[in-house]
Amino acid sequence: MSSQRPNKTSQKLVEKSNFTPMELKVYQFINNNQISGESAETVVGSLNIKMKDAVEIINKLSRSGLIEMRVQPDNTITYYATNVRDIQDETDFDNDEKLVLYHIKTAGNEGIWTKHIKTNTGLHQSVITRSLKNLESKGIIKAIKSIKHPTRKIYMLSHLTPSEDISGGPWFSDQKLDVDFVESLTEAVYRFILSRSFPKGNPDAVYCTFHPSYPTATQIHRFITESKISDVELELANINSLLDLLIFDGKVERKITVSDAALYDLMEEDESSGEIVYKAIRDHKSRGNALTDVPCGKYGGVVSPSSCVYFRKWLLDY
Amino acid sequence: MKFLEVATLDHINSALVFDTPECKVFGRIEPYSCKVAGADKKLYKYLESRYNEEISNFSSSISPENSLNDIISPFGPMNQPSTRRTLFNLIATLNASYPDYDFSDVRPEQFIKQPSISNVCNYINNTLFNLQHGWIVTDLNLWKIVDDIIDLEECDVYSFDPDMDSDPNTEEGAIWSFNFFFYNKKMKRILFFTVRGLSVNAPLQEDESLSDSSSDSEIIGRAMPYEEYVMGDIEM
Numbered sequence: 411m412s413s414q415r416p417n418k419t420s421q422k423l424v425e426k427s428n429f430t431p432m433e434l435k436v437y438q439f440i441n442n443n444q445i446s447g448e449s450a451e452t453v454v455g456s457l458n459i460k461m462k463d464a465v466e467i468i469n470k471l472s473r474s475g476l477i478e479m480r481v482q483p484d485n486t487i488t489y490y491a492t493n494v495r496d497i498q499d500e501t502d503f504d505n506d507e508k509l510v511l512y513h514i515k516t517a518g519n520e521g522i523w524t525k526h527i528k529t530n531t532g533l534h535q536s537v538i539t540r541s542l543k544n545l546e547s548k549g550i551i552k553a554i555k556s557i558k559h560p561t562r563k564i565y566m567l568s569h570l571t572p573s574e575d576i577s578g579g580p581w582f583s584d585q586k587l588d589v590d591f592v593e594s595l596t597e598a599v600y601r602f603i604l605s606r607s608f609p610k611g612n613p614d615a616v617y618c619t620f621h622p623s624y625p626t627a628t629q630i631h632r633f634i635t636e637s638k639i640s641d642v643e644l645e646l647a648n649i650n651s652l653l654d655l656l657i658f659d660g661k662v663e664r665k666i667t668v669s670d671a672a673l674y675d676l677m678e679e680d681e682s683s684g685e686i687v688y689k690a691i692r693d694h695k696s697r698g699n700a701l702t703d704v705p706c707g708k709y710g711g712v713v714s715p716s717s718c719v720y721f722r723k724w725l726l727d728y
Numbered sequence: 729m730k731f732l733e734v735a736t737l738d739h740i741n742s743a744l745v746f747d748t749p750e751c752k753v754f755g756r757i758e759p760y761s762c763k764v765a766g767a768d769k770k771l772y773k774y775l776e777s778r779y780n781e782e783i784s785n786f787s788s789s790i791s792p793e794n795s796l797n798d799i800i801s802p803f804g805p806m807n808q809p810s811t812r813r814t815l816f817n818l819i820a821t822l823n824a825s826y827p828d829y830d831f832s833d834v835r836p837e838q839f840i841k842q843p844s845i846s847n848v849c850n851y852i853n854n855t856l857f858n859l860q861h862g863w864i865v866t867d868l869n870l871w872k873i874v875d876d877i878i879d880l881e882e883c884d885v886y887s888f889d890p891d892m893d894s895d896p897n898t899e900e901g902a903i904w905s906f907n908f909f910f911y912n913k914k915m916k917r918i919l920f921f922t923v924r925g926l927s928v929n930a931p932l933q934e935d936e937s938l939s940d941s942s943s944d945s946e947i948i949g950r951a952m953p954y955e956e957y958v959m960g961d962i963e964m
Contacts, residue, residue, distance in 0.1 A: 525828040535827055553830070561829045561894040585833070 429470075432459065436467045440477055440489050447480060447488035502548075506533055507541040514551055514565050519573045521554050521566035555585055580642040581651075595640060596652050600690065602633050603662055607690040616692075624665060624687035627653060653688060662688050729768060729820045729918070732759040736873045743864045744923065751903060752930060753859060755923035758825055759877050762817050762916040771823070772816050774832055779812060801836035802886065810913075815839075818886060818909055821918050826896050834890065842885040848908055849880075855906065855923070874910070878919040883910045897924045901931070 429437070435457055440448045448456075453464045468489060471477045477489045503511065509531050514522055527538055542565060545551045552568045557578040566572065578585075581592055606623045609615045617623065625633075631649045634640065656662040665687050737757055744755030764772070804811040815836050822831040842848050853865050864870050874880065886909045892898050897905040905924035912918075 523828065528828075539827065555833075559893060559899075560833065561831055561890075561896070563828055563830045 432457075432463070433467050433470060436464065437471055437476060437491065440471075441491035444490065447490040449486055449488045453489075503544075506531075506537050507544055509533065510538060510541040511545060511550065514545075515567060517566060519566060519570045519576075521556070521564040521572060521576060523559075524563045524565065527565075557582055557585055560585060580640065580644055580648055591640070592652075592655075595634070595644075596655055598634065598637070598639050599630055599649070599652050600656055600661055602630060603656075603688050604690040608692065622667070624667075624689045626685055626687050630688070656688075660691060662690055665689055729760040729817070729824045730763045730765060731824060732761055732877075732917075734759055734877055736876070740864060740868055740870060740873060743861070743868060746859075746861060747928070748859055750928065751925040752928060753861075753923060753925050755921075757874070758920045760821055760824060760918045760920065762820075762918060767823075768816075768820050771820055771832055775812065775816050775819070779806065802839045802841040803836065806836065814884075814911065814913075817911065817918060818888070821909060821920050822888065825920055825922070829896055831894075834888075834894070838888060838890050838894075840887045840889055842887060842908070845880055845883060845885055848885050851906070852908070852921070852923075859925075874919060874921075878910050878912050878917055879915065880910065882914055883912045883919075885910055900924070900926060902926050 436453055436459075439453060439457060450461065450464050450468060453459070453468065454461050457464075459467075468477065472479060472489070476492060478492050480488055480490060482488055510527055510533070513527050513530050516522075524538060524542070527533075528535065531538070533541075542551070546553070546565075549568055551565045554564050554566055554572050554576060556562060556564055556576045558575070564576070571577075578587070581587055583591075603625060606625050607617070609617060627646060627649055630653070631644070631646050634644060634649065653662065653664075657664060667685050667687055737759070741756055744753070744757070746753050799806040801811060801815065803814040806812060818839060819831050819834055822834070823829070849871060853862065856862050856864055871880070888907050888909070902924040903926065905922065907920070907922035910919040910921065
């Protein structure tokens, strides 16, 4: 409850229903205090009614879904007015539907599988099917698909967005992995890291180990967001997934930077002074394979290690 | 799809749920009439629009010389409405038989057409005999009863072969399973015959009672409630 003002719309709704003036008064009193709610005692004290009557009225309001009970840390019980949406949800349905709806609500943006509704409520399949149909036709709930369990029937409240676990996040469209999207994005990230990993010009040059230009995940995230390569908004966690991809592919490595002071002080083990940066791994294939690095591969003649003068020299030098 | 109550199947369906020393077996035979009910219309429209969308996507990327009409599914060429109707009936049957699942997005390629009905019957017979329950075939007259419902000779037989994450049997932890759709187009009926085998230590199924069921099997292990199965010996 973030609003401090009494819920005026609820008030109007209540006034339209069949409540006695005293019941309305109690409701208004509770509705006026959205922050800390009211207890049965304060209701009795402020409205000057008997505890027995207060309890009866509170129970009636509670059953109608207009107020809800909360237990405070000191174990006292206070009552709060529920908001309008909840009222509309709860009053039109029979008990079975309310039960089913309760479990769907509790599941939040993960949604709940119909089989679990069955296990949790103990209701018969036909009752659940009917309730779901009713709730769906009223637009309160919707069916969604999970990428992990594509054939399961899962329901959630209509106004919620499925969590990334269910929808697959930015990598999935229509339940399918958007391979092109992932690949082009990964490529863009790699090129950015590459551009900051090696000095321009000389293909063999490298930066010294603690050169400050290697990008952090945050910098990469900013770059990608600003370049607008993706229509979908990407979180830092998404960028980290792509970085993992590049690391597993052997294209990029993770390094931890160290402050200048730590460089000189070998006892310094404060890891919090370091941040994680990413450096591209140079592709060595263009420089020749192992055979060409061995002396007799380069210089021709009878190719045999035993007859190779240079091979001997190389071995001796080693 | 309308589920058909057929009294003669009752004994067989009861007999198809039993325990062996190695596994717990759950089988069922469900006859359906291909009568279109409310929810089915929605499914049919969905499948047709999906097919039309695929056709139009396809045509924008392939030259006119390649005939699009040759998309062949296990049910025949997809451009024929009767072929699509078969797919619709099979999906609707799956939806009816597994109420916690929605198979609307299943691809035609996930079905297999069985070339021979007698092979299918032999396969089922062998499976049941190997599980010491061949008497369902012989003493309970399985095939005569099935034939009376669906007229085997006039049937096409299909199986559903899904990915692991789309398979309700895998979800339950089945060690093995089979399924067959006996589809009699003329009668507009489908007989769905499915059996699955779970490990003796698998969690309690909803169609299982806590007391021991079959009298002709030895009592090996007991059915564990789910929490115990999951947590086992772990001390919380």
